[in-house]
Amino acid sequence: MTEQCLVLIKPDAIIKHLTGDILAKLAETNLHIVGSKVVQVTKELAEEHYQHLREEKFFDELIKYIMGHYHMKSVLALVYEGDGACAKIRKCAGATNPEEAEPHSVRGKYGRITSKGIFENVVHASENPKEGEREIKLWFRPDELISTIYPTEMKEAKIEKMLWKED
Numbered sequence: 710m711t712e713q714c715l716v717l718i719k720p721d722a723i724i725k726h727l728t729g730d731i732l733a734k735l736a737e738t739n740l741h742i743v744g745s746k747v748v749q750v751t752k753e754l755a756e757e758h759y760q761h762l763r764e765e766k767f768f769d770e771l772i773k774y775i776m777g778h779y780h781m782k783s784v785l786a787l788v789y790e791g792d793g794a795c796a797k798i799r800k801c802a803g804a805t806n807p808e809e810a811e812p813h814s815v816r817g818k819y820g821r822i823t824s825k826g827i828f829e830n831v832v833h834a835s836e837n838p839k840e841g842e843r844e845i846k847l848w849f850r851p852d853e854l855i856s857t858i859y860p861t862e863m864k865e866a867k868i869e870k871m872l873w874k875e876d
């Protein structure tokens with residue numbers, strides 16, 4: 710079944726210039742990228758994305774981490790598409806705890822736990838297709854993807870956009 714999976718290259722990976730290495734590793738899945746953008750993560754987006762972890766004691770630190778407070782305010786968001794995309798990407802990403810991740814996985818290779826106990830695990834990957842759908846709809850508009858697997862509709866929408874100033 711064709712699935713889509715949201716991948717986030719987190720701020721620790723961005724500041725260490727690990728993007729290229731991570732994308733090369735994820736290419737081993739043979740999946741295709743159907744959308745990508747650099748995002749400055751707002752508190753609202755971070756909290757909505759990680760809403761299921763709201764009760765965890767590490768929640769506030771996690772929000773600061775993904776917003777870039779400890780590194781830089783930049784996340785690369787990507788959508789991967791293909792059969793079993795979420796499972797394939799998550800296998801390649803490795804376990805949540807970088808110390809428990811397979812040494813050759815992305816998190817095993819590049820992740821660390823800080824002295825404050827933050828899991829700097831360099832990437833996010835949707836846990837399953839259902840979560841993938843929720844997350845992709847949170848991070849992307851359909852017109853930002855070259856391929857959509859969820860229903861769309863044409864609607865007239867008034868969206869405020871920053872445009873290039875005319876002379």
Ligand code: ADP
Pocket residue numbers: 762767771804805826827828829830832833834836
């Ligand atoms: P995953 O990212 O592997 O899907 P979770 O959804 O459980 O894992 O957690 C989301 C993120 O929260 C993790 O990627 C990691 O950055 C952070 N996190 C999870 N568990 C812990 C923990 N025990 N201590 C610190 N940070 C954690």
Ligand code: MG
Pocket residue numbers: 834835836
């Ligand atoms: Mg998760």
